[in-house]
Amino acid sequence: MKELLFRNKKAFTRYLIGCTILITEFVLTNYAIARLVGVVQTKDLGGLSRGLVLGLVSYIYAALVFILSRHLRIGFMRDTTLLIRMEAFEKIMTKTMRSFNKKLRTEYISNLVNDINTFEGKYFHALLNLIFGFTIYSVSILILFYLDVTLALAMVAVSLFVFGVSRSFQKKTIRMQEEVQRSNEKYTVNIANTFSGLEILKLNRLEDRFLLQSMKETDRLERRKAGYNVFTFWQQRFSGFLGTIISILIIYYVIRRAGTSYDLTRLMFTVSMASSTIWPITEIMPLFNVLKSNANIIERILAPDEDGQKEEEVQDYVFKDRIEIRDLSFAYDERPVLSRASLTLEKGKKYLLKGASGAGKSTFINLLSKVYDNYEGEIRVDGVDLRTIREESFNASASFIYQDVFLFEDTIRNNIELYRSYPEKDLEKAIACSGLTSLLAKRPLGLEEAIEENGRNLSGGERQRIAIARAIIRNPVILFADEVTSSLDESLGRLVEDTILSLDTTVIAISHRFYRGVTEKYDAVIEIVNGTLQLFTMEEYLRGEGHE
Numbered sequence: 001m002k003e004l005l006f007r008n009k010k011a012f013t014r015y016l017i018g019c020t021i022l023i024t025e026f027v028l029t030n031y032a033i034a035r036l037v038g039v040v041q042t043k044d045l046g047g048l049s050r051g052l053v054l055g056l057v058s059y060i061y062a063a064l065v066f067i068l069s070r071h072l073r074i075g076f077m078r079d080t081t082l083l084i085r086m087e088a089f090e091k092i093m094t095k096t097m098r099s100f101n102k103k104l105r106t107e108y109i110s111n112l113v114n115d116i117n118t119f120e121g122k123y124f125h126a127l128l129n130l131i132f133g134f135t136i137y138s139v140s141i142l143i144l145f146y147l148d149v150t151l152a153l154a155m156v157a158v159s160l161f162v163f164g165v166s167r168s169f170q171k172k173t174i175r176m177q178e179e180v181q182r183s184n185e186k187y188t189v190n191i192a193n194t195f196s197g198l199e200i201l202k203l204n205r206l207e208d209r210f211l212l213q214s215m216k217e218t219d220r221l222e223r224r225k226a227g228y229n230v231f232t233f234w235q236q237r238f239s240g241f242l243g244t245i246i247s248i249l250i251i252y253y254v255i256r257r258a259g260t261s262y263d264l265t266r267l268m269f270t271v272s273m274a275s276s277t278i279w280p281i282t283e284i285m286p287l288f289n290v291l292k293s294n295a296n297i298i299e300r301i302l303a304p305d306e307d308g309q310k311e312e313e314v315q316d317y318v319f320k321d322r323i324e325i326r327d328l329s330f331a332y333d334e335r336p337v338l339s340r341a342s343l344t345l346e347k348g349k350k351y352l353l354k355g356a357s358g359a360g361k362s363t364f365i366n367l368l369s370k371v372y373d374n375y376e377g378e379i380r381v382d383g384v385d386l387r388t389i390r391e392e393s394f395n396a397s398a399s400f401i402y403q404d405v406f407l408f409e410d411t412i413r414n415n416i417e418l419y420r421s422y423p424e425k426d427l428e429k430a431i432a433c434s435g436l437t438s439l440l441a442k443r444p445l446g447l448e449e450a451i452e453e454n455g456r457n458l459s460g461g462e463r464q465r466i467a468i469a470r471a472i473i474r475n476p477v478i479l480f481a482d483e484v485t486s487s488l489d490e491s492l493g494r495l496v497e498d499t500i501l502s503l504d505t506t507v508i509a510i511s512h513r514f515y516r517g518v519t520e521k522y523d524a525v526i527e528i529v530n531g532t533l534q535l536f537t538m539e540e541y542l543r544g545e546g547h548e
């Protein structure tokens, strides 16, 4: 956090000046009041008019200083929050997929929206008050040492005591703020899930049930927030109570001294300076806990990835001959999916991946594509341990086609090329191979036609074809396809599967469809049975030697 605050030193200095400049009007106003009160003792009318002029000047000065202070502070607050937003976003975008998949998408959204908004609202308010409070405290203590050394020493002792009391609340404040953050995440996940399934909920008249669930989640969140606010409020009230007792003791002490050597102006000024040391230590100390708990959340969001690019990931993905899988075992928590599975994949061959629902087909693809690396056994690409291959290099060599297609709000061209430029003939080939030619012919702007948010102006099959063109144009070394033809009609499905099978690349495809005359072109079938990988030639599989 400190590093972020100090990054733009000039802006931070302006911010500090903005926070501390208020002290001048604070001292001037207190002195003006003390002068006016002093007139009661001296009964000097000239002194009264000078005191009134001083009061008026300090009033105007206070207004001007306040405007200047805001002006100096506001830019820094805006820039720092913007920097945090950008860094948090960049951090998410540059995560490896392995690390990204550790949290739900909506949890990241909650971090970017809820947590940074909370930080913006609370952190700078606490920081301003802390800096201002600390300045008031320092200046008041210095003046107090000049006015009354004994009182000044007593105030230093009291501040250390209150600081100790306040510190004892810190752990709980931080824990409560973390609970609010987790509740915010849960709430966002809940809302996102409800919205994405709203159609199904309405069709089945389940809205009320989910509404109730969302309300419970909202209630829990609001309770946690209220708990946190009440706890910090009571910290301040408790400190305030200590402050009142100390104030009474100060007044008692000063009145006793008044009889001896103090005039009324000095007495008044001593009381106000001593009180000015109480306010920062009693009211402001609890804000230190608020500051710390909010900074902790942001530090965690911006912390370097523990599971990012690993040191051992040093090799490029070069697949020239074979991928060897030996004794591969993988489990989600305690639930095994693969156990001591072995297989060799040859470059350029087309593999059809089969197995009952839940057998582990998607998991197997995730293991081959570095999404999970907490497996036992070995996956070696031309003898190189897959774990030592850089994710970036792997991503540059592999293409994926999933059932769920992600499209940008941009032209069809940019959705296929993903903002890279390819030779026109490669683009034409990808369009023809993916069966997009007829779609483009129907659109007046062709490739330059705009796609709306996540392709809602396209049919499921059209979206799928764009995803296929996107995968083909990259000319991948290895292509993973998961139920690519599931949303296409028979003739288009045949065309797409035939195209994939004619590509000069290694293909590993999950498909439940059987297109006579096309599916037979796969070189082999991998079947996952009871956690093992069984390899069949197409002839063997068709003879019924596989399990399906």
Ligand SMILES: Nc1ncnc2c1ncn2[C@@H]1O[C@H](COP(=O)(O)OP(=O)(O)OP(=O)(O)O)[C@@H](O)[C@H]1O
Residues within 6 Å of the ligand: 332, 337, 355, 356, 357, 358, 359, 360, 361, 362, 363, 364
């Ligand atoms: N992220 C996960 N956490 C825990 N368990 C998971 C996770 N993903 C999958 N599983 C479980 O692992 C097993 C294999 O899942 P996987 O998705 O690989 O199967 P699949 O063969 O692709 O299934 P389908 O054909 O139905 O898509 C299933 O029992 C599934 O419930």
